[in-house]
Each structure stands twice: as structure tokens, then as C-alpha cells.
Amino acid sequence: MNLTLKIWRQVDAKDKGKMVDYKVTEISGSMSFLEMMDVLNEQLVNAGEQPVAFDHDCREGICGMCSMYINGEAHGPDRGVTTCQLHMRMFKDGDTITIEPWRAGAFPVVKDLVVDRSAFDRIQHAGGYISVNTSGNTQDANAIPISKQAADTAMDAATCIGCGACVATCKNSSAMLFVGAKVSQYALLPQGQVEAADRVRNMVAQMDLEGFGNCTNTGACEVECPKGISLDNIARMNRELMKASI
Amino acid sequence: MALDSKIPKGPIKDKWTDYKNHINLVNPANKRHIDVIVVGTGLAGGSASATLAELGYNVKAFAYQDSPRRAHSIAAQGGINAAKNYQGDGDSTYRLFYDTVKGGDYRSREANVYRLAEVSANIIDQCVAQGVPFARDYGGLLDNRSFGGVLVSRTFYAKGQTGQQLLLGAYSAMNRQIARGKIEMFNRHEMLDVVVVDGKARGIIARNLVTGEIERHSAHAVVIASGGYGNVYFLSTNAMGSNVTAGWKVHKKGAYFANPCYTQIHPTCIPRSGDYQSKLTLMSESLRNDGRIWVPKNLDDVKAIREGSKKPTELTEDQRDYYLERRYPAFGNLVPRDVASRAAKERCDAGYGVNATGEAVYLDFAASFERYGKEQAKIQNISNPSEAKIKELGQEIVKAKYGNLFQMYEKIVDENPYETPMMIYPAVHYTMGGVWVDYNLMTTIPGCYAIGEANFSDHGANRLGASALMQGLADGYFVLPYTIGDYLADDIRTGKISTESSEFEAAEKEVTERIEFFINNEGTHSVDYYHKKLGKIMWDKCGMSRNAEGLEIAIEEISALRKDFWQHVNVPGTSTEYNEQLAKAGRVADFLELGELFAKDALVREESAGGHFREEHQTEDGEAKRIKEFQFVSAWEYKGEPKDAVLHKEELAYENIEVKERSYK
Numbered sequence: 001m002n003l004t005l006k007i008w009r010q011v012d013a014k015d016k017g018k019m020v021d022y023k024v025t026e027i028s029g030s031m032s033f034l035e036m037m038d039v040l041n042e043q044l045v046n047a048g049e050q051p052v053a054f055d056h057d058c059r060e061g062i063c064g065m066c067s068m069y070i071n072g073e074a075h076g077p078d079r080g081v082t083t084c085q086l087h088m089r090m091f092k093d094g095d096t097i098t099i100e101p102w103r104a105g106a107f108p109v110v111k112d113l114v115v116d117r118s119a120f121d122r123i124q125h126a127g128g129y130i131s132v133n134t135s136g137n138t139q140d141a142n143a144i145p146i147s148k149q150a151a152d153t154a155m156d157a158a159t160c161i162g163c164g165a166c167v168a169t170c171k172n173s174s175a176m177l178f179v180g181a182k183v184s185q186y187a188l189l190p191q192g193q194v195e196a197a198d199r200v201r202n203m204v205a206q207m208d209l210e211g212f213g214n215c216t217n218t219g220a221c222e223v224e225c226p227k228g229i230s231l232d233n234i235a236r237m238n239r240e241l242m243k244a245s246i
Numbered sequence: 247m248a249l250d251s252k253i254p255k256g257p258i259k260d261k262w263t264d265y266k267n268h269i270n271l272v273n274p275a276n277k278r279h280i281d282v283i284v285v286g287t288g289l290a291g292g293s294a295s296a297t298l299a300e301l302g303y304n305v306k307a308f309a310y311q312d313s314p315r316r317a318h319s320i321a322a323q324g325g326i327n328a329a330k331n332y333q334g335d336g337d338s339t340y341r342l343f344y345d346t347v348k349g350g351d352y353r354s355r356e357a358n359v360y361r362l363a364e365v366s367a368n369i370i371d372q373c374v375a376q377g378v379p380f381a382r383d384y385g386g387l388l389d390n391r392s393f394g395g396v397l398v399s400r401t402f403y404a405k406g407q408t409g410q411q412l413l414l415g416a417y418s419a420m421n422r423q424i425a426r427g428k429i430e431m432f433n434r435h436e437m438l439d440v441v442v443v444d445g446k447a448r449g450i451i452a453r454n455l456v457t458g459e460i461e462r463h464s465a466h467a468v469v470i471a472s473g474g475y476g477n478v479y480f481l482s483t484n485a486m487g488s489n490v491t492a493g494w495k496v497h498k499k500g501a502y503f504a505n506p507c508y509t510q511i512h513p514t515c516i517p518r519s520g521d522y523q524s525k526l527t528l529m530s531e532s533l534r535n536d537g538r539i540w541v542p543k544n545l546d547d548v549k550a551i552r553e554g555s556k557k558p559t560e561l562t563e564d565q566r567d568y569y570l571e572r573r574y575p576a577f578g579n580l581v582p583r584d585v586a587s588r589a590a591k592e593r594c595d596a597g598y599g600v601n602a603t604g605e606a607v608y609l610d611f612a613a614s615f616e617r618y619g620k621e622q623a624k625i626q627n628i629s630n631p632s633e634a635k636i637k638e639l640g641q642e643i644v645k646a647k648y649g650n651l652f653q654m655y656e657k658i659v660d661e662n663p664y665e666t667p668m669m670i671y672p673a674v675h676y677t678m679g680g681v682w683v684d685y686n687l688m689t690t691i692p693g694c695y696a697i698g699e700a701n702f703s704d705h706g707a708n709r710l711g712a713s714a715l716m717q718g719l720a721d722g723y724f725v726l727p728y729t730i731g732d733y734l735a736d737d738i739r740t741g742k743i744s745t746e747s748s749e750f751e752a753a754e755k756e757v758t759e760r761i762e763f764f765i766n767n768e769g770t771h772s773v774d775y776y777h778k779k780l781g782k783i784m785w786d787k788c789g790m791s792r793n794a795e796g797l798e799i800a801i802e803e804i805s806a807l808r809k810d811f812w813q814h815v816n817v818p819g820t821s822t823e824y825n826e827q828l829a830k831a832g833r834v835a836d837f838l839e840l841g842e843l844f845a846k847d848a849l850v851r852e853e854s855a856g857g858h859f860r861e862e863h864q865t866e867d868g869e870a871k872r873i874k875e876f877q878f879v880s881a882w883e884y885k886g887e888p889k890d891a892v893l894h895k896e897e898l899a900y901e902n903i904e905v906k907e908r909s910y911k
Binding site: 035063191 | 312315332373382404405418456523658823827
């Protein structure tokens, strides 16, 4: 198929940036979206132009690096996938596709479609861990039984890949789905109980400091999340925060 | 220089304990004055950074990604081995040790492997304490599954995302130390050289991938944890950015590179579909627990399937060749990866491949749907369930176990694997070879260490499933923190290492000149053009099977391609901006050197062992034939061009395991 691409080009954080049109031809439906971008970039390099910068690494939907806002949706029109797993068979010959970076005050653009998500790391530094030494002198792994349900629910929260689609999607640029997922993972496990109150307080404080917005229960983040992280995690985080405040 | 593996004396089961009892320690007050650089933040680098920082060293960690959490360990699916014997099925430290040495086709170092098996149980305890949500049974205890090449269930897992959960565990341990200021994290930075001062590794030259700035970083020791070099094949299951550069740079500065030809080709990957393809996708080996691998018995059926006039589900049982079950009745579909991959290639080469390119075999879950379905019908007290009901119940169980893998397959291939068998084909996945290290995990450059996939040490010529995660975390959490202390104990009075020395100056100059060359070269071909060409040579001539003639041609072709690259490569943009093409040019330049050494190593190793299959050396029924004289590690010393590299041999002694024909029949 032949496509028109409208892509956000921005030299660096200071540049104002603009949309630029490109054409690609002979795109196969079994290509991934990023392989289509590879075709464009090869074309640009061979024509002596600057290729489009975009983040990507594992190309199997788990590293959380890729981050394109495609036709007004984080990771594009398919559900439950990242951009690297989006396939061109989702598009039709002659389509015009608009590609933008994540848009959020807390995610400044580095170049073109690459944004700086270090705010997520800083929230994790504030409390996204259990304070256990890594010396190996811990008790036996089976010493504390954990119900299958708790372990499974914790796992569901822990599958968050930290891509930032939730923030990009949210009209308030809220990071609550991301933070809620991490808080929930630990809150659901006995190992996470000891520091639960401090953890949620510190992570939420850092989240606010980074300039992420509040949650107004729209639920768009849950729809666009490539890993299907549930809104329940936000509710659980709010409960944890309330508990911590009493 | 003669190779000294520094294996401690004494019985194998006491070596590590005795070693720990007798090494030098650094007191906590002195650790504060010692800096360590860790390159890479996957399971090995992440866990090492966290533990070293916790011990009190000042750690500088480097990742080319935008966060340590994105290192490619995250993509490991199936699980992590540990000799816990929770299932009471006869597992033990010795058995894990034995399985790993045998699985590696008797080409790994006994003492290292035993230590790995010994600390494996600790890893699980550690990770559970960190909040890693491993799968559990209804009693609340940890669940296990079985992997290829073993007869026990010792693999712990977190759905199909075990690597992700373990990495997030290591990342969380890093975060705790970053918050305390004990780890200084350099994201979007790439190491471009190691700096050796007075014969010791004392720092690195790194490039800030956002600004293009070249930076000098000093330390008392440098740890390379940058993963494997599977991307030398262009197409592999590695991440797009995975590269050999850190390992290759230390090689060029004096670290020997061991067994480059030992590559793991993983049997259960999604077949390639076209020339535009940028990477291959693996599906966990755990699928072989419940999936049966087959191709049609008759070539007529193959033809009909390829033409689309017949569906695989229409073939009756006796029209199918379950070739692994046929050839290896004892291990069946769970033979080790190298054996499974070669068997698939054998069938496809004979014309039985089931997709358009003839490079695919079936992985079929129908039998599992039925088996689990019947079991569930009993549990749920459904009498006389219909076939459809049984299938439905069975599919629910399979979905719970591998749902994300089935979903991934469907998204990529656009076929529903619940209704039609999956198609799979082997793909490059892991490299057992790497930087040579001694028992201390130190390279032949004093003060320079290599851990995880970046080193060569534990898997011999073939790695067993779920052992990469085990090795990465064992090295980082439990081995390196001891061994590096023994070395650093001599550095307590050294003080801060200056970055103003002539050695730093020279290393930086070399790095800068190379970058300027790329930017200023008015070339005609893109970096990917060369990478793809290299990949094709590697796959065709250094792939699943190799022969002397092909390897000799490969050496010449790679050498010519490298020459062409340095004349005609085209890198757009400038050196002072975010420039992915520039970063990639440097990586491909190193792959072009490694590739040639790889072929040379494969040529010299005139035997078949594990993932290295020389067509000249096989048994009558096509199995790999080891040769006693090659019971050594090939460690290559850099001497300029790859063709001039000098071979050093580390002879391997097997005192605790009898070296036998490796049979899975």
C-alpha cells in the first residue's frame, strides 16, 4: 500500500517543531509500524535527509521504549499492543497517518518523536522498591505463602512497561495509572507492607512535583494501555494514600 | 600471556565457600573511596550495580536506553532455574550443575557452573523478598515448570514475562541506591572505549547519545555487562540496540574473547516473513511443555499446505511426523535448544517446511487442549462432555499459562493459534561466547570484569533454557560483589583516579576521530545496508550448520565488506546531536570485526559441540560429534586485524562429571 505520513519534526527541546509530510510506497500489511518507519528512514538517508528520530528497542512489546501517538491514539489504533507490535494491516492503501510524540509537560521532546521520560524514573527512586538488601541472606522464598489471587493481581499490576501511553492519552497528563500500578504491586504482597505508607506518600509527592496532572476518572488510560493495566490500581493507590494519611 | 583460570583448589562443593572465607575484604569506610563503573543495566549489570552500591562502593552505571528498566533482559519470557527441589522430584545443586555441563556439551568450566548451581536457590529467595510476583499454586507456594534438556521441574516463572519481573526487581534495587546517591545513573549513554592506566582498567570513554558529548569517566574497576552479540546476524531476537561494542572495545585493549562461534539458535521463533524484517520474535521454550512439533510425513501434503489447498488440521495423526518424539523418545519435544533447532532445519532442508519460504514447522497444542480439557471436565464434574466443550476447557488452561504468547503470535502472524497450529522456525537468540573471564569473572585486563551474557563462562557450547536469567543474577547479586572486593582491597589507598592522564587523552582522541570520520565520510550506502549484508553472510555460512569451505568464504567476504564499509558508509547528521545512525555505525563497525573472528573461531574448531555444528563432524544419524582434542576454551588475543588474532587455549578438566556422548534419546 501507499501512504502519506504527517510526522512531527523537532530538532531539539528548544526548537518549536512542525508537522512534515512524507510519502512511502509498497508497504506490506505484515510489516510492523516501526518497520514501515525503517523504510521511510532508509529512504531519507539515501536522499541525504535527516531520518526521523524515534525511540524503540526490543520490538516485541515489552521494553516500553517505543512511544508514538498515531492518528490521535497512543500506540495507534490496535488494542493491547505497543507501537512496535502494531501491524500495517491495520491501515488501508491511500491512508494519511499522523504521527506525533507523547504530548505532556512532564515529557519534554528530545528530538522528533523521542521524549524524555526520566520523570517516571524519579518517581520510582522516591519509593518504587522494597528496602531489602541484595545479599542473599533473605528467608526461604516459600516461608510466606501468598495466595494465588494476590500473586496474580500483583503480577497484573507489575506488567506495566512504563511506556507513558497513559500520560500521553490523559487529558490531564496524569501519571496515576503508572504510579498506581507500582504502588499496587507492592501493596498486594506481604513483603511490601512494611514500607507501604511511606512508599505511597513519597511516590505521589514526587509525581505531583514532576508536574503530572490529577485523575478525573475518564478511563482513557486504561483503554490505551498496551498491557491492559486496570483503573482499579488507581483506586487502590488512593486507598493506600488515604490509609497512609490517617 | 598464559591463561590462568584461578579455579580454587579443593573439592568442587567446597570451592566457593573456601574461596569466600579466604579473600581480602574492603572495610566499609574504605569502600566509600572506591568507584566502580558498570556498563549495562540488564539482569547482570543492574543486580551488580545495586549490590555494589549497597556494599558501599560508588557506582556509575551506564545504559544506552532511556532507563535501566529497558535493558533486553526484560524480554526473557519463560523463567529462571533454581535448584530448590520444591517439587521433590529429585533436584539438587549437583543435578543442576550436571544438567548445565551436559547441556553445554562439556565445553564449560566445572567450577563456575557448580558455583552457579550453588547460588541459584538464593536468587529465588532474594527476588521474592524484593516483591517479584512469581507464579504460585493454590496453596500459596511457588509454582514450577519444566524446560528443555532436564528431567525435573525447577523453573520459576512470572507468566510469560519472567525476565521483565526479574529486571524490574533489579531495577527497584537500583532505584533504592540511586535515591541514596550511591548509584549515579547515566541513561542514553554509550561506552565507546575502556581506559587502561598502568595495565589496569581505570575508566571509560562514553558518549551522551542526546547531546553527542564525549565524556571521560574514571573508576577503580570497570564491569562490562552489556549482553550478547547476536545482532551480528542482523536478524535475531535481540533488541535493536543490542551490540558487542563494549565487549569488543575491551577485547581490543587486551581482554581475550572466548568461543565467539558458540551461538544459540532458539527453536521456537516466529518465521521470517519478508526482506523488510527488522528482528525476529521468540516465543518461550516453555511452549514445548504443551506443544508438539511436527511436519507432514508426505511431500504431497507439504505442497498442498503451501498452496493453501489443505489445512494442517485436516491431516490425520498418521500423516504427521512428530520428528522430535520420533528421534528422541526420552526427551521428546523437550530436547535442548541446539538439538531441536537442528532437527527443524533437517526437516526443512529435506523439503518438509510448511510455509511459503519452506522454513517453518508446526507447534501444535491440540493434544494439550484435549488432555487439559478432559482433566478439567473431571474436576468440574461435567459428565459426557462434548468434544467442543473439552477443547474449550482445555484452551482456558493453555490460555492461563501462555495467553500472552498466543496473543503475540496472533498479532504478528494474523492467524489464531487456538484454531490452527503455530508455525515456528529457529532464530539467533543468545551467544554463549563472550569476553574470557577467570573464576573471579575478571578479564585478562586487571580490574576489568565481564558478567552475564557478555562473558563466556557458564554455558559451554549450548545454554539450557531459563539459565540466562540465573547466570545474570548470580553474577551480579552473588558472585561479582565478592570477587571484585578481593581485587579492590589493593586500591584502598589509591584515591580518586584522574581523568586528565595521557591515557584518557589518547582514548578520547581515538573515539572522537572515529566519530568525525563517520560524519565526514561522503559515502553511498546506509549503515543498515552493511549490517544486512553482514547478517546474510553470517546466517548462510556461520548459522545452524557450518563447514570449512563456507567459513573460509565467509572470512573473505566479511573482510571485503568491512573494507567497503570504511570507504562508502553514509552517516547523516552531525556528531553533536541525537543521531541514531551515528551510534549504529560504530556498532556495525565492531560487528564487522567480530564477525570475522567468529568465522575464524568456527573454522578452527574442527568438531561439533552444542550450538556449533560442523557438517564434517557428525555421527551416522546426524548428531553433533565432539572431539576430545577440542576440550578447551578458545580465547583470542587481539593483534590488529581479526585474521591476525592469536589463539590461547584453556584446557577443560572434568573431574566431577564423566564426559559422555550427549544423548537425549
